Amino acid sequence: MALKGLDIFKLSPKKNCKECGSPTCMAFCMKVAQGAADISACPYFSEDAKAQLSEATAPPMKSIKIGTGAEEMVLGGETVMERHEKTFVNKTRYADSLCNCMDEATIEAKLAEVPKVDYDRIGERMYAELIYVNYSAEGSYDYVELVKKAAALGRTLVLGCTDVEVAKAALAVCKDSKPVLNGATPANYADMSAVATEAGVVLGVSGADMNEIYDTVKALEGLGNKNLVIDTTGATVKETFANTVQLRKAAIKDGDRTCGYPSIVNLVKVAKDDLHLQAALAAVFTIKYGSIVVMQEITYSEALPLYGLRQNIFTDPQKPMRVEPGIYALNGADENSICLTTVDFALTYFLVSGELERSGVPVNLIISDAGGLSVLTAWAAGKLSSSSIEKFWKEADIEGKIKNRKLIIPGKVAVLKGEIEAKLPGWEVIIAPREAVELVKFLKDMQAN
Numbered sequence: 001m002a003l004k005g006l007d008i009f010k011l012s013p014k015k016n017c018k019e020c021g022s023p024t025c026m027a028f029c030m031k032v033a034q035g036a037a038d039i040s041a042c043p044y045f046s047e048d049a050k051a052q053l054s055e056a057t058a059p060p061m062k063s064i065k066i067g068t069g070a071e072e073m074v075l076g077g078e079t080v081m082e083r084h085e086k087t088f089v090n091k092t093r094y095a096d097s098l099c100n101c102m103d104e105a106t107i108e109a110k111l112a113e114v115p116k117v118d119y120d121r122i123g124e125r126m127y128a129e130l131i132y133v134n135y136s137a138e139g140s141y142d143y144v145e146l147v148k149k150a151a152a153l154g155r156t157l158v159l160g161c162t163d164v165e166v167a168k169a170a171l172a173v174c175k176d177s178k179p180v181l182n183g184a185t186p187a188n189y190a191d192m193s194a195v196a197t198e199a200g201v202v203l204g205v206s207g208a209d210m211n212e213i214y215d216t217v218k219a220l221e222g223l224g225n226k227n228l229v230i231d232t233t234g235a236t237v238k239e240t241f242a243n244t245v246q247l248r249k250a251a252i253k254d255g256d257r258t259c260g261y262p263s264i265v266n267l268v269k270v271a272k273d274d275l276h277l278q279a280a281l282a283a284v285f286t287i288k289y290g291s292i293v294v295m296q297e298i299t300y301s302e303a304l305p306l307y308g309l310r311q312n313i314f315t316d317p318q319k320p321m322r323v324e325p326g327i328y329a330l331n332g333a334d335e336n337s338i339c340l341t342t343v344d345f346a347l348t349y350f351l352v353s354g355e356l357e358r359s360g361v362p363v364n365l366i367i368s369d370a371g372g373l374s375v376l377t378a379w380a381a382g383k384l385s386s387s388s389i390e391k392f393w394k395e396a397d398i399e400g401k402i403k404n405r406k407l408i409i410p411g412k413v414a415v416l417k418g419e420i421e422a423k424l425p426g427w428e429v430i431i432a433p434r435e436a437v438e439l440v441k442f443l444k445d446m447q448a449n
């Protein structure tokens with residue numbers, strides 16, 4: 001919740017010494033409240049006052065880091081309820097799941113399946129970033145062995161284990177990769193917190209309902225552990241949804257810091273064996289506040305729509321999605337392959353490159369800087385013109401890199417053909433169809449002739 005200048009003034013030293021650059025303490029405090037000055041500019045605030053102020057001015061939801069190296073990721077840190085209010089900042093992470101209650105053949109099959117979903121979409125790697133390793137007291141497979149095998153996949157683990165001794169043994173073999181220990185309950189939170197703190201990992205908190213969870217989080221905070229995530233999974237889908245929304249609302253709208261932690265939603269618990277329902281719910285909880293969403297399996301059927309949705313939700317709506325200008329050699333294109341140019345708007349790139357790849361024809365896709373706008377918008381704004389193409393050709397040294405002198409331009413800006421040929425002597429400009437979907441036939445026909 002935003003602090004008022006007067007609240008800050010009450011904690012100020014009231015020396016009016018001007019060392020902070022403001023004429024009075026009151027003026028300085030007003031600036032701090034507006035975000036125009038930092039509290040550290042005054043050397044006389046007591047440590048206690050600074051601690052109080054940093055707590056009060058901290059973001060409503062904590063940013064929690066998990067994983068290490070290339071697999072390090074941040075959960076939470078959100079400041080709004082709806083994406084269009086500002087932007088969502090830290091995307092939902094999906095976890096494929098394993099359990100020591102599975103038989104060996106199932107475990108081995110799942111371990112072999114996980115790496116298969118791994119692809120790139122508009123510059124972002126799409127894969128199961130997390131593996132949820134569930135512990136069941138009835139399970140016959142050795143849990144620590146399972147954790148070792150899951151860790152060998154190189155993904156960050158979430159250990160779903162409420163048994164303190166088993167959790168300790170599992171962390172001994174994987175703590176360096178900074179997994180999440182999703183194991184604190186009202187019954188074991190103190191011991192589990194000690195285990196998580198000693199291992200330096202994030203602790204997940206669960207309970208029978210939100211009241212229990214709230215009390216447990218409060219108690220953990222009292223023990224000094226604020227490196228937490230909250231498992232909002234309830235007994236039913238409805239309860240899980242209500243818990244997850246309530247948590248976000250309490251943190252963002254009501255400023256209740258005890259609720260200001262990322263969430264875990266375990267779909268395996270609420271929709272076991274119903275893979276279609278899980279896929280639909282994963283989409284719901286991507287939009288509605290799941291920081292980690294656990295699924296029974298993530299194959300291409302689940303991944304393709306889900307990761308596309310996530311990419312759309314977790315982009316800043318105020319910034320156009322762009323790809324880097326440059327030459328993208330598709331289907332094994334080399335310097336002798338034909339060229340096709342379009343704008344740097346990511347969706348245009350994605351559609352066009354997809355169709356080009358589908359054609360199987362080697363093409364150098366040349367993306368110029370068009371301000372992240374679509375073809376017609378860029379043309380209307382003067383960002384896609386014969387001059388912009390000429391300029392880009394020089395900057396990127398296209399003629400030094402490519403020997404082929406045929407250039408396909410978007411059908412919607414066919415009007416540029418003559419101007420481009422005048423500015424790029426020696427190039428033959430060919431007009432593409434107006435729709436990307438027609439590119440496959442167009443290129444194959446060209447190749448045949």
Ligand code: SF4
Pocket residue numbers: 012013014015016017018019020021022023024025026028029041042043044045
């Ligand atoms: Fe007041 Fe601190 Fe500024 Fe001095 S430096 S005027 S004590 S706020």
